[in-house]
Amino acid sequence: MAEGITTMNQTQATCDLPPRDRATSFDVTSITLCAITGVMVFARLIFKVFYSYTGKLGRDDCFIIISICVGLPCTIINSVGLTRHGLGKDVWTLTPDAIETFGRYFYAQQILYLFLVTTIKLSLLFFYLSIFPGTGVRAVLWLTMAVTGLFGLTFMLLSVFQCMPVAFYWMRYVQPIEGHCTRINLLGWIHGGVSTAIDVWMIGIPLFQIRKLELHWKKKVGATIMFLTGSFVTVVSALRLRSLIYFANSINPTWDELPLALWSTIEINVGLMCACLPTLRLILVRIWPRVFGSTLRSASERSAVSHATNASARKAKLRMTSVDTEESPITPRLQEADTAYELEAKYPTWEDRDDTDNAENVPIEDACHAR
Structure with missing residues (x-):
């Protein structure tokens, strides 16, 4: 790969190709999403501690805290580590040191992304566990949590040791060295596909429970819509799959892997936002009860x-x-x-x-x- 980059650099110099730069737009998107997500998570935690009936945080909140504590450094890495060292630019316009540093940060972001996907899923599953008392559904939820945790841990370990030696992952962009990598692109497709399937399964669990409840159809529709808001992150996960085409399969990684970094950032932030939506609804009802408290109980209820x-x-x-x-x-x-x-x-x-x-x-x- 180092030889291919050198060849493209010579071609660019000979043909006088104009430089391309999409780093700024990526930074703006990443920072904006992080700010919105941070506000929503902060509002959720403040409401749970000071205004909820229990006055304490649940296990789902603990996983949200873990996620935001890891997600904030990821946003910093996006700007300080990735875009500053070439993300969104053609690799042949960069210095060897910048390319190597980019590879190090991109390697770290892969592992952090896998960790965040797992913790966000576990947060939603613990939320379901707190509202569904049935023995059968709770067994399904615990089993889903076990599968999700093992799946996430497995792919984190595979990601850590995807290249041997580990340094081969970022050094291969700079100079020819001895080493090899697994089929990184294939691992990305497998993880993305299975993760999306788990998301669909997680949406189906509450919808199946709603179907069995003896409620007025309007109430069922309202509950269904609430749970389907979580399907938006599933859509984002599916859209992210397209960005895997060039993942670890390009001689211009700093340019071709920008869509993957962008969609991964969107997926993580949207996942955290969806996890905060039920609490956000409560906050809006407290502030504007006439506007957001329109779903009233009937006399019988x-x-x-x-x-x-x-x-x-x-x-x-x-x-x-x-x-x-x-x-x-x-x-x-x-x-x-x-x-x-x-x-x-x-x-x-x-x-x-x-x-x-x-x-x-x-x-x-x-x-x-x-x-």
Whole structure:
């Protein structure tokens, strides 16, 4: 590959070809997406800690924190490591040191990308685990998490040792050295295809649960739309597959691999955004209840919720060790919200709902947004 780059450099000098540069547009896209994602994740965490009923972070939030802590350095690497050392430019216009440094950073970004794809999927699966109480679906979710974790770990290890010695990955662009690489392009296609298939499977899990619920069709449509917002990241993953054509298969990597870096950046940020959408809905309902709280419960649903809430309150009173006339401590929490989606203040826990006859009438759409 080093000889091919030298030949192209001589051709460019002889033919006086104009230089190409798309680095700035990539930087703008990467930084903008990172800023939007950071704001959404920050808002999600603040809401969960200070304004949610539980007042604490869940396991899905922990994986989101891990993802954003790794994602922010990735954005820095995009600008400081990749574009500064040639991404978006023709490789024959660069110095050997710049090409080698580009190869090092691109190698690191591959591993970080695989890690982030895995943690974002695990965050969504833990979110599903927190809203679906059924034994069968929980077993499916745990199995999916195990497969996702093993799949991600396997490809991270394959990516680390894709070339032997490891330094051959970035040195092959600069000078001929002894070494070899696996079929990196094929590994990229396999990972992209399987990852997209897992995304489709993850979308199907909640949709299958909604189909079995005895809810009004409008409620089912609303819940379906909420879960289908996650399909956008699946679309991005599928579009990213096209960018793998030149992955590790080009004598002009700094130019040809720009689409791969761009779509990978978009996929990670969109995945984090989709994971924050349910909480963002709650925030918007709190700020503009008349605009975003339009999905109201019917009279029968209000009756069911009232019945479940009263049962929960009676249960709390039975736990009291002394009789007094003070108001139950859970009452303010049950009365503090008027909107349909603020269920952490309105609905009892899963355990309390098991004690009521109308537990199945609590809309799954609302329960999803309460988490």
